[in-house]
Amino acid sequence: MALKAPRVDLQAWQDLKRHKFELEVARSAIRTWGFFELYNHNLPEATLESSFKACDEFFALPQVEKLKSESRLKQGSASLMRPGYCGDILSRDGKRLPKEHYKSSRYVLNGDLLDEKFKPENQAENVWPCHPADFKNSMNAVHEEFSRLANTLLIEIFSECLGIDSTCLRDKICAGDLICKRFLNVNHCFKFSGRELLPAVPAHADPGAFTIVVQANKGVHGLQTLYHGEWVTIRPSKYSLIVNAGDCMKAWSNGLVQSMIHRVVNSSEGSRFSMAYFVSPPLDMVIEPILELVTEENPAKYKPFKLLELVRQDPETIRLDKFKISDEDSAR
Numbered sequence: 001m002a003l004k005a006p007r008v009d010l011q012a013w014q015d016l017k018r019h020k021f022e023l024e025v026a027r028s029a030i031r032t033w034g035f036f037e038l039y040n041h042n043l044p045e046a047t048l049e050s051s052f053k054a055c056d057e058f059f060a061l062p063q064v065e066k067l068k069s070e071s072r073l074k075q076g077s078a079s080l081m082r083p084g085y086c087g088d089i090l091s092r093d094g095k096r097l098p099k100e101h102y103k104s105s106r107y108v109l110n111g112d113l114l115d116e117k118f119k120p121e122n123q124a125e126n127v128w129p130c131h132p133a134d135f136k137n138s139m140n141a142v143h144e145e146f147s148r149l150a151n152t153l154l155i156e157i158f159s160e161c162l163g164i165d166s167t168c169l170r171d172k173i174c175a176g177d178l179i180c181k182r183f184l185n186v187n188h189c190f191k192f193s194g195r196e197l198l199p200a201v202p203a204h205a206d207p208g209a210f211t212i213v214v215q216a217n218k219g220v221h222g223l224q225t226l227y228h229g230e231w232v233t234i235r236p237s238k239y240s241l242i243v244n245a246g247d248c249m250k251a252w253s254n255g256l257v258q259s260m261i262h263r264v265v266n267s268s269e270g271s272r273f274s275m276a277y278f279v280s281p282p283l284d285m286v287i288e289p290i291l292e293l294v295t296e297e298n299p300a301k302y303k304p305f306k307l308l309e310l311v312r313q314d315p316e317t318i319r320l321d322k323f324k325i326s327d328e329d330s331a332r
């Protein structure tokens with residue numbers, strides 16, 4: 001379907017005269033689509049370019065090289081939460097997905113990115129490939145840029161669109177003295193060969209607060225969102241970022257923000273890679289609608305839950321529905 005995704009100009013957002021217009025665009029985008037394309041965002045193109053180059057070189061290595069940085073736990077969906085390379089991602093019915101990924105994780109405390117080597121006890125550490133030599137540095141540079149953008153302007157954008165003070169979302173997303181884990185996931189979706197039965201990334205909604213996605217622009221697109229029952233391909237322009245809200249944001253906003261169902265399909269134009277940065281509250285924080293957004297016209301739509309309980313649900317279902325307050329619940 002030829003629909004244009006909503007676009008927010010970050011320079012205009014920061015300009016007093018043009019701010020109001022961008023606010024309206026962003027507000028309508030997150031309420032109807034659950035995402036927007038962010039451009040003029042000041043993220044250095046050189047940082048993105050060098051990380052694209054490092055990713056390209058990494059995925060082009062022989063499998064045996066890539067497996068040296070393999071994610072160390074291979075059982076079930078838990079492996080998807082481990083940092084490292086994964087070349088055999090299975091669908092829930094055991095079919096191999098036409099993609100590979102590399103995942104790196106970093107921790108934040110009160111919004112500040114902690115040292116790359118920091119990890120709490122019992123947590124897996126990043127396993128970095130030896131080649132290409134600057135892969136690790138470019139991944140860490142992207143983490144830093146995305147973290148800065150997430151903790152400042154993106155929290156402001158979501159807050160202002162919801163009409164709430166930004167400290168409220170900041171306290172949830174940066175979680176005061178609790179340590180949050182953030183993943184930067186590089187997806188490499190193979191060129192469509194005509195035989196794939198499955199999309200590279202099956203339909204899902206992201207569980208956390210929001211996600212920042214950037215795709216290496218070689219004219220190969222694949223991200224699709226379900227909009228009014230139809231799959232719409234998102235075609236971001238070069239270096240622009242897709243920001244999409246996740247289930248926690250939808251629950252905090254008491255259903256005002258959408259958490260879009262999306263997937264990535266393989267393209268016959270070529271292989272595609274993208275980086276997705278996941279901004280989530282701590283797994284055991286209680287998520288519930290923000291009081292200010294619960295009104296007589298819009299009564300509480302979700303019961304309190306923890307992100308940990310949400311991610312344990314089947315990702316190919318609408319996980320948030322499990323915590324929805326039904327009419328029967330409200331009549332009680």
Ligand SMILES: O=C(O)CCC(=O)C(=O)O
Binds near residue numbers: 187264
């Ligand atoms: O690669 C993309 O464009 C998005 C991937 C995605 O939706 C995810 O990893 O959650």
Ligand SMILES: [Fe+2]
Binds near residue numbers: 204205206211262
């Ligand atoms: Fe996603």
